[in-house]
Amino acid sequence: MTSPDVGLWLCVVNTEGRWSVWPADLPVPQGWTAKGAAARHEDCLADLETRWSDPRPIALKEAMA
């Protein structure tokens, strides 16, 4: 229910290579790493549209390689 229209957000990625966004003023949950600078919610999502082109988790990618 976090309102997307307020505050700054971060693009974050976990060890499986799955991406998400997280409010910049809250501590980033363990197992996730922030990538890039804090930005507006919609800008973070737009960024991920291009950055996260392969939806496969890392382990699967490796298994299929």
Place this chain on the structure above:
Amino acid sequence: MTTETDLEARRVPSAGQAHQTRNAAELIPLTPGEKQICAHDQVGQLAPYSIQLLHLEIGSAWQFGQLRQAAERVLADHPVFAARLHRRAGGEIFRSQDDGDRIALVVCPVDEVEHRLKRAKFDMTGGALAMMLVAPADAAHQTHRFAVALHPSIADPGVLNTIAVALGAALQGFAALQDTAASQDGPLASPLLPVPIPLSSEDQRGRLEYWRPLLSDETVLNARLPHRYNGTEDPERGTACRIVDTATTAGLDQHEQPLEVLIAAALGVVLARYTGQNRLRFAIGEQHIGSPRRSEDILPLCLTLQLGDPFGAALAETGRALAEARAQALPSEVLVQDMLRRDGADRHVLGAITLHVLETPALPDGVRRLDIAQPAARGECLLSASRADGKLELRANYARGLFEPNLIDRLLMHVTRVLASGLDTPDLAADRIALVAPDELDLLSAPYEDQTANDPRAVHEIIADHARQSPDKTALICAGRIWSHDKLNRASNRLAHSLIAQGVGAEVPVAIMVERGIEAVMAILATLKAGGAYIPVEPDHPESRNHHILSDGGVQVVITRRSYLDRLPDGIDASVLCLDDDPGAGSPETDPLVTIHPDQMAYIMYTSGSTGKPKGVAVEHGPLSNHLQDTARVYEMSSESCELPFLPFSSDGGHERWMNPLMMGGSAVIPDGPLWTPEQTFEAMRKYGCNNASIPTTYLQQLAEWAEQTGEAPDMRLYSFGGEGLAQTTFDLLSRELRAPLLINGYGPTETIMTPMVWKVRAGTRFDGAYAPLGRAVGNRRAYVLDSRMMPCPIGVVGEIHLGGEGVARGYVNRPGTTAERFIPDPFAPALDGREGARLYRSGDLGRWREDGTIEFLGRVDLQVKLNGYRIEPGEIEAALLEHPGVSEALVLLRGEGEDKRLIGYAVAPETVREEDLLRALEARLPKHMVPSAIVVMDRMPTNPNAKLDRAALPMPGARRRTSAGVAPEGETEAGILNIWRREIGNPEMGVTDDFFDMGGKSLTALKVLALMRRRWPDTPLTIADLFDAPTARALARRIDSGSATGRQAIALRGTGSRPMLYCFPGLLVSTREYMRLTAHLGEDQPVTGFLCHSLNEEKHLNVSVSDVVAPYVEHIRRESAGRPCAFLGWSWGGLLAWEAARQLQAETEIGMIGMVDVCDLGRDFAPGAEPEFAAGERQALEAELHAWLAKTRMRPQWDSLIGAMDRLCYDQFLRFIGNEADPLPFDGPEVSSREHTFWVLIDNALVFRRYQLETLQVPVTSYSAGDSLSRGLNLVDWRRYSSQARPSAVVPGTNHLHIIGDRLFHEQFRQDLERAFAL
């Protein structure tokens, strides 16, 4: 509309009037608060006030003689010990404090002190109001005791403190004497009793101007705790207590802010967190330290909190608001009376929650308080904080009917947590203070207990295993065909090999566009075996949807039938395999050797999003297989399971319910068409020996109804269902009629894989809520309710449902942004489960944790609306509407802009269902703020060409829903009536079949219309009862034309029902419609008759007696009830009528109960013996004014005869009354409903009243007093004086003399009393 209030309102208090026994100079007027307490006592209901007790333990350092001397001194000095109350004619109460009245000190043994305090009884009519005890230490007790009990009209915790301090000082004087041997005399500081100085009317107006906008500001929420479902605020109270830990207490003591500000700010933060509203109010207590008389009161505290800021900001805001409120202080009675004038005012207008921070002054060493006096327990929940023995105690006193005790315990805990956090981590934002502790979160979010390890293999591998172990066992049954596990496995293997040949492998989507049945299951298994991901496509779904699905997900192969080929998009870039061509022909029947990675896609399911294009949700093998194995255990499935899955293949739940039995080695009976009649379904269940069925809720209801009609239901072990909110009534029907021992309500967004949450219960379970609970998480998942700052919501608080753990989908196909937005990092998994990097899915659904840890569904986040500061879930209102018989569809919308914003309900129902009935049904079960302002009843919902609801086409409830002109009148009578009605209601479209009241006719309009109709048909007796019974122009015309069908005195409000008849006696000038809501609340089995108010009749007889007025009613009761038991209700002046009727009927009829609703005796305006006062020359001036007016009025003859009937005192009272009137005397008579007529009726009524003597009767009496009448100190009748079977009055808070009759709390109280009165 009634004498008493109006007379009261015009009263001007004046002191110094002669009294039979007291010298005027000695009488002190009461404050509004004191008056209110006296009024409570008079009707026998002291609550929320209580006798004020002080109990001190006095160390043995003092001799008992010294204690006694100190006590005598306090007793001699403090005015409360000489206080008495005196009632004057008309009910006004004054206080005196003559030394001659001072009470005597009582010496008693220590063991008796408690007992004597508890037994303390005080006399409001001139008797003592205080008791003081001292008890010497004895063999069993090391210490002396000092105790005081005081009537609450003269004391409060502040007064008790003053007494305690005075005693302490006197005792210390003795200590000083011993130490220094110095003499110690001279008086103690004797507190003077301040005479209340009322604010100047100008100041009072100014302050009211300050409060009015603030208290009616819709953006400032009157903060409330979450109520019980269908809870009512009955008088029963609960209490809770919590001691604040010593570290926090010490921190608070050292804080620069006063304790009051700290606790109020913490409460503000907690309430803002509970309600999601940062502008809110609650009431805060006032206590003047050292005041010799009662000073306790409450004021609203309106806060605007910025929860993103640290607690310090909340402290600053609270300090500001508190100072501002105190600068504008008014007696709460004045504020409440002002606010309650408005219709629809909040029951607890100053605050549903009240906080008192009590000062407890230091006492000398060796003196210890054994109790802490508590303030008046007003409102839904009273919190108090006090210091005792170095400890800080938080206490709550709450309406037991509204709140779970656990909720209140948690509230105290949350206030403590906010305080502790504010001290320990002052930089933390207030919205990030944890209200839910980690161990509580662990319990609340936990899934169904399950320690079994899962098989690591994929779904199709586990299914294939059964083909080897039990090859001949039935796997699938459809349309009369039966496939064994072996046959299914061989067929799907053949197709799988062909798919592999087509290039299907990991991450390759294969669309299955085949109708639900054996072949579809076979094709799905083949796809999985080949390593591909299947996409189910329903051949019958709209082409645009299917084309989107086929082009969106990168489909490489489509498996379909020849007959569906024309439904594929042109130029589709995929291989198309038709099952009719047997694409697996010639391929091997062995399991293909394909390794499945747990992260590999198993299927893509397209959601049926209500907006935008459907989104494909990709689900991976690992979580899918785990989910299904976990679910099978929750459903208690085995190889004997035979399931009938009725869910469509376009939903993931439909797949869960065939995969599950096959994975267990059981079987599934797949319906061969989308629609089976209940008969067909039951037949199939019996024929194939089904024991499980998974069925959409709506269809399950049809099955249950069929079972109810035929009395037959097959033996089933389990029904699982879901898909929509399930109301208790529907659940009861399912439980009762389907007779399966186990029921499972499933919930789950596609994004969290099939059915991540279930509520698994035995048939017959009860739940309190609009919908059946969603239950808890299944498998390696957790379910959370979170607020907007990702903080877990406490139990009962609304938030968004989040699901986390292993069982979440990969995301949306081709939509990384949307995936990232909805699947977010899980901040809880690292601490709770040691899993890092886990994800949570934001469901978009609102819910709350219930006391048992299951989650309740409340609606969609995007449908939640805000009105008057309340967050409202329309779904909850819709569920309540759907419970009304006949309503098949319901919708609730917030419509209009700005101030016109209001909730409108839409119900699809037959014409016989009336808006009024629906509104009353909702009023009975929903809080006021959730009842729509109007409900439009329709024969169907408007739809757009896509068969979706067309919201824009929903009508606004008009001045009346008449879109065309009504039925035209026939004949002169109809035309005449309609003419009058149209003009008076202001609706020129009105027809002869339209209901007068439905078209907007109100009580006063009715009176006016009656007067006009009587003029038009002077020879026809017409009463309001006629209009009521025949509310259309056509029906009324028929009665007028028939000549003898009019002139009724009684209205059958409900003519049917087996219980004893309830007769309602009218207040003055009320139209009997006022009893309709009560009638609705009393239910179908309670017949109700309303009598017509005599003053609404044409002829005004002068000098009637109460006995004359009652005669026709008595006649009616005699005829109708003929000696059978009955019950009476008298509201206002109707109470006297009911009493007189009971007197006349007592020998022949059993009257099981008389309910007296806010019945007042004459106030001092017209009470016999209440001599009015005039300033010099004022009486002559008023008499001259009266004569000048009489010379002009058209009602001269009526007034002359009325004045002629007055005695000297009454005439003087009349003059005084005119003098007190703010407005000039009216000239607009004599029509009923004119101001002058109303005035005449009031005075006439007062004269009738003056002559009536209430006699003692032996009848059971219940009585009900409006909070506002008590607050005004009205002269309410104490019925215990007239019947030994009369109970103390029930107080209905937050309502006034007029509104009480429509008040839900009163209705419920009355219903219970009536039930009790006639219980065997």
